[in-house]
Amino acid sequence: MQRNPECIAIDSAGRLIVPNHPVIPFIEGDGVGADIWRAASAVFDAAVSKAYGDKRSVEWVEVLAGEKAHARTGEWLPRETIDRLRQCRVAIKGPLATPVGGGIRSLNVALRHILDLYACIRPVRFIPGVPSPMKHPERVNMVIFRENTEDVYAGLEWASGTPEAKRLIEFLRTQLQAEISPEAGIGIKPMTPNGSKRLIRRAIQWALDHAGKSVTLVHKGNIMKHTEGAFREWGYELAREEFPDRVVAEKDLKGDAAPGTVVINDRIADSMFQQALLRPEEYDILAMPNLNGDYLSDALAAQVGGLGMAPGANVGDQAAVFEATHGTAPKYAGKDMINPGSLILSGALMFEHLGWNEVAGTIRHGLEQAVRDKIVTYDLARQLEGSRQVKCSEFGQAIIERL
Numbered sequence: 001m002q003r004n005p006e007c008i009a010i011d012s013a014g015r016l017i018v019p020n021h022p023v024i025p026f027i028e029g030d031g032v033g034a035d036i037w038r039a040a041s042a043v044f045d046a047a048v049s050k051a052y053g054d055k056r057s058v059e060w061v062e063v064l065a066g067e068k069a070h071a072r073t074g075e076w077l078p079r080e081t082i083d084r085l086r087q088c089r090v091a092i093k094g095p096l097a098t099p100v101g102g103g104i105r106s107l108n109v110a111l112r113h114i115l116d117l118y119a120c121i122r123p124v125r126f127i128p129g130v131p132s133p134m135k136h137p138e139r140v141n142m143v144i145f146r147e148n149t150e151d152v153y154a155g156l157e158w159a160s161g162t163p164e165a166k167r168l169i170e171f172l173r174t175q176l177q178a179e180i181s182p183e184a185g186i187g188i189k190p191m192t193p194n195g196s197k198r199l200i201r202r203a204i205q206w207a208l209d210h211a212g213k214s215v216t217l218v219h220k221g222n223i224m225k226h227t228e229g230a231f232r233e234w235g236y237e238l239a240r241e242e243f244p245d246r247v248v249a250e251k252d253l254k255g256d257a258a259p260g261t262v263v264i265n266d267r268i269a270d271s272m273f274q275q276a277l278l279r280p281e282e283y284d285i286l287a288m289p290n291l292n293g294d295y296l297s298d299a300l301a302a303q304v305g306g307l308g309m310a311p312g313a314n315v316g317d318q319a320a321v322f323e324a325t326h327g328t329a330p331k332y333a334g335k336d337m338i339n340p341g342s343l344i345l346s347g348a349l350m351f352e353h354l355g356w357n358e359v360a361g362t363i364r365h366g367l368e369q370a371v372r373d374k375i376v377t378y379d380l381a382r383q384l385e386g387s388r389q390v391k392c393s394e395f396g397q398a399i400i401e402r403l
C-alpha cells in the first residue's frame with residue numbers, strides 16, 4: 001500500500017489534524033532510554049497494526065538530545081531537534097540526564113520552556129496486580145495538571161552573598177520596606193493570570209471531555225496569597241467566565257451536580273496530601289502550580305506502585321511531548337532490565353491525544369493482562385509473590401502477545 005508520511009498539523013481552532021501515517025519524532029533518551037524505547041516502540045507498532053491493520057501506521061523519526069546529541073554534534077539540545085519537534089507537533093521521549101556541574105540547565109526544563117509546553121499531565125491510576133503500599137490503591141484514579149513554566153521553577157535565583165543577591169536585597173529593603181537578612185539567598189516565584197488560567201482551562205476541558213466529576217485547585221494560598229492564593233482566585237474566575245453552564249463551584253452546589261456538569265473546588269496543598277491518602281476516591285482532576293505538582297505527582301504515583309509505571313505528557317498549544325516520568329537509572333543502562341511501563345503508558349496517552357483511542361485501549365489492555373499474569377520486570381517481581389521476572393524487552397513481548 002502507498003504510504004505518505006506527513007507531519008501532524010493544527011487547524012485554526014487549535015485542533016490536531018492527524019494523517020493516517022504521521023511522522024512522530026522520538027528522543028531515545030540517556031541511560032536506560034535505549035532499552036525502554038526498543039521495548040515500547042515494538043508495542044506501539046504492534047498495537048497500531050492490531051487496531052487499524054495497514055490503514056494507519058507511525059513513521060518514527062529519531063531526533064537527538066542529551067548525551068547522544070552531545071557525542072554526535074557537540075550540543076546537548078541541537079537546533080534541528082527543536083525545529084523538528086515544532087514542525088511535527090507531537091513527540092515522545094525517554095529520560096534525559098541533567099549534566100551535573102555544566103553550564104546547562106535541565107534539558108527537560110529547557111524543552112518545556114522552548115516549546116512552551118505549559119501543562120504537565122500525569123494520569124495516576126492503579127493497575128490491578130501492581131504491588132502498592134496502600135490498602136486500597138484501586139481508589140486512586142486522578143489526573144494531575146501541573147503548571148510547567150512558572151513558579152519557583154522559573155530559574156530566577158541568586159546565591160547568598162553574591163553582588164546580585166545583595167543588590168536585590170538592598171532594593172527590597174529600601175524601596176519596598178521588606179526586612180531581609182543581607183546574607184539571604186534569593187529565589188523569585190512569578191505566577192501570572194494567563195499562565196495559571198491556561199493550565200486550569202486545560203484541566204476543565206479534560207474533565208468535560210472525559211466525563212470527569214470535579215476539578216480541584218491545589219494551592220498554598222493561605223501563606224502565599226499573591227501567587228498561590230491568586231492561582232485559586234484565577235481558577236474560579238476562569239470557570240465563571242468561560243464555562244458558566246458547565247462548571248459549578250462546590251460552595252454553590254445544592255445537592256448533587258447536574259449530569260454533565262463539573263464541580264470546581266480547591267484544597268490547600270498540605271491538606272491535599274492527606275486527602276490523597278485518606279479519601280482518594282473523592283478526587284478526580286487536580287490542577288496546581290509547578291512545585292505542588294512536582295511533589296504531588298510523585299507521591300500519588302507511589303500510592304499506585306511507583307514511578308516505573310507512571311505515564312506523563314508535557315502539552316502546550318503548539319506542541320506536545322509525551323515522556324517516561326522516571327530518570328535515566330544509569331546503573332541499569334544497556335542491561336535490558338528496567339521496567340518500560342512508564343514509556344509504554346505515555347505512548348497510550350499520546351495515541352489518545354491523536355484521537356487513536358483504539359490503540360491506547362489496546363496498549364493498556366495488553367499491559368494490564370501481562371501484569372495480571374504476573375509477568376513483570378525486576379522492580380515489580382521483587383515485591384510480587386509468584387511472579388515471573390522477565391527482561392525489559394520480554395515484558396514488551398508479553399504485552400504484544402496480549403494486545
Ligand code: NAP
Nearest residue numbers: 094095096097098108308325326327328329330338339379
Ligand atoms: P531515576 O533515574 O528515576 O532512578 C532512580 C531509581 O528509581 C532507579 O535506580 C530504580 O530503583 C528506580 N527506577 C527508575 N526508573 C525505573 C523503571 N523504569 N523501572 C524500575 N525502576 C525504576 O532517578 P535518579 O537516579 O534520581 O536520576 C538519574 C538521572 O535522570 C539524573 O540525571 C536526573 O536528572 C535524570 N532525570 C530525568 C528525568 C526525565 O528525563 N524526565 C526525570 C527524572 C530524573 P532501584 O535501584 O531501586 O531499582
